[in-house]
Amino acid sequence: MTRLSAITPSGHAHIGNHLGAVRRWACEGRPGDLYFVSDLHAMTVSYNPARLRALSRELLAVLVAAGIDADQVFVQSDLVRELGALSWVLECACSFGEAARMTQFKQKSDSQGMVRLGLLTYPVLMAADILLSGADEVPVGEDQTQHVELARSLARRFNTTYGEVFTVPTAVTPPTAARVMDLSDPGRKMSKSTQDAAGTVFVLDDPDLIRRKIRRAVTDGEARLEYRPDEQPGLANLLEILAACLGKSPREAAAAYRSYGEVKNAAAEAVIEELRPIRTRAMDLLRDPAELDRVRAHGAARATERGAHRLAAALRLSGV
Ligand code: ADP
Ligand code: NA
Numbered sequence: 453m454t455r456l457s458a459i460t461p462s463g464h465a466h467i468g469n470h471l472g473a474v475r476r477w478a479c480e481g482r483p484g485d486l487y488f489v490s491d492l493h494a495m496t497v498s499y500n501p502a503r504l505r506a507l508s509r510e511l512l513a514v515l516v517a518a519g520i521d522a523d524q525v526f527v528q529s530d531l532v533r534e535l536g537a538l539s540w541v542l543e544c545a546c547s548f549g550e551a552a553r554m555t556q557f558k559q560k561s562d563s564q565g566m567v568r569l570g571l572l573t574y575p576v577l578m579a580a581d582i583l584l585s586g587a588d589e590v591p592v593g594e595d596q597t598q599h600v601e602l603a604r605s606l607a608r609r610f611n612t613t614y615g616e617v618f619t620v621p622t623a624v625t626p627p628t629a630a631r632v633m634d635l636s637d638p639g640r641k642m643s644k645s646t647q648d649a650a651g652t653v654f655v656l657d658d659p660d661l662i663r664r665k666i667r668r669a670v671t672d673g674e675a676r677l678e679y680r681p682d683e684q685p686g687l688a689n690l691l692e693i694l695a696a697c698l699g700k701s702p703r704e705a706a707a708a709y710r711s712y713g714e715v716k717n718a719a720a721e722a723v724i725e726e727l728r729p730i731r732t733r734a735m736d737l738l739r740d741p742a743e744l745d746r747v748r749a750h751g752a753a754r755a756t757e758r759g760a761h762r763l764a765a766a767l768r769l770s771g772v
Contacts, residue, residue, distance in 0.1 A: 453588055454484045454485060454587045454588055454589070455587060455588075455591055456485070456488075456590055456621075457473070457591055458488050458489070458490040458528070458581070459473070459490065459511055459515070460489075460494050461489055461491050461504060461508045461511050462494050462507075462644050462645050463643075463645050463646075464507065464510065464652075464656065465511055465644070465654065465655040465656070466632075466642050466643075466652045466653060466655065467632055467642070467654075467655065467723060467727070468631070468632035468642035468643070469644070469655070471629065471630040471632055471693065471696045472629045473626075474515060474518045476629055477515075478519035478520050479519075483523075483524070486525075486585055486755070487515055487520055488525065488526050488528050488581070489508050489515070489526075489527045489528060491527060491528050491529045492528045492532065492535065493528070493574055493577070493578070495568075497560070497568070497571065498565070498566075508527050508529070509738065510738065512525065512527055512744065513734040513744060514656070514730065514734050516737065516747055517733035522747050523754055525751050526754070528581065530748065530749075530751070530756075531755055531756055534584060534756060534763050535580045535581065538583065538584050538763055539573070539577050539579075541610075542576050542610070543576050545606050545609050545610050545613070546576055546602070546606055550602060550605070551573060551575065554599065554602070556575075556596075556598070557572055575598075575603075576602070578599050579602055579603035579607075582603045582621050583603060583606070583607055583621070585758065586619050586759070587619070587621055588620075590622070590623055591623075592623050592624075593626075600621060600623035603621055607619070607621065608620055610766065614766075614770060615765070617769060618762065629696075630692055630696040631692075632692070635650070635665060635668070635669035636670055638685035638689045639685065650665060651670075652665075653665050655727055656731055659728075662720055662724050662727075663720045663724070666723065667717075671686040671690070672685065672686045672687055677711065677712065677715070679691050679703045679705075687712065687715065688702065690719045691706050691719075693723060694719040694722050697723055697725070705718075
């Protein structure tokens, strides 16, 4: 069994990414699973090339620092030749109507000045990611299931039209993990792409900055120290973060403190301790570019090797 998961370098990794995904990826320890930094997907909207390059390295360092095996992690663009070739094969197995039906394109293109053609075709690139890797399971949220469906359709269609090459992937719902909200606006999910960083705790923030951000977190008018996500979403978010770091339930966490101030201090210290070893290892890697290059090249070679026979067969069966 192989599960394929990705993180897009559209910004710095934050505690939502860590508590909601990366920490679990590192603990699961399923040797067949694969994780990648999806830098090619970050090119579908306006972006800065130098920043993208730096963020891709940073996210790779964070994944490895969190404990993901270097055999199981790679940067997507290190496979750009393979993925570009397979994307073309799959675009020619995909109808225009199928691509045009993707609801995420409709949502994302509304907010763009220039709508890049890549924004329309990126689900086909995502199909190439999945089918090249041979993954049978793709853990995705609600917003991505349609894209995994497309990958399924393209795999089946290619297999029946040209010959059996691809594993037909299934979308799986990831186990429920913490959903971390923005500290400045608990109505909004903490996200890499949020411009105002005051409400986002990044994995590489130093301890003092983490303390400041958490102390300034928006809490709710009422002073009851209870876990009530609907009535007191700001406090509930802090309790959830604290609970996730300590391995408790949010209610247990609420019962252990007497004031909002105590909860904030405890949350800050718990987050700092949770992130400390990851931050240390990631900073070491980022300060040693040659070592990070070695990690990166190793992952790229493994991923290329794994997909090579599928790409070769797909091209051969396509008649090219
Ligand atoms: P972002 O939304 O920050 O750009 P990605 O879309 O790259 O993050 O998602 C990477 C992983 O992190 C996914 O598995 C996603 O579910 C998880 N994730 C992202 N934001 C949060 C959050 N606020 N709370 C919990 N998990 C999150
Ligand atoms: Na995102």
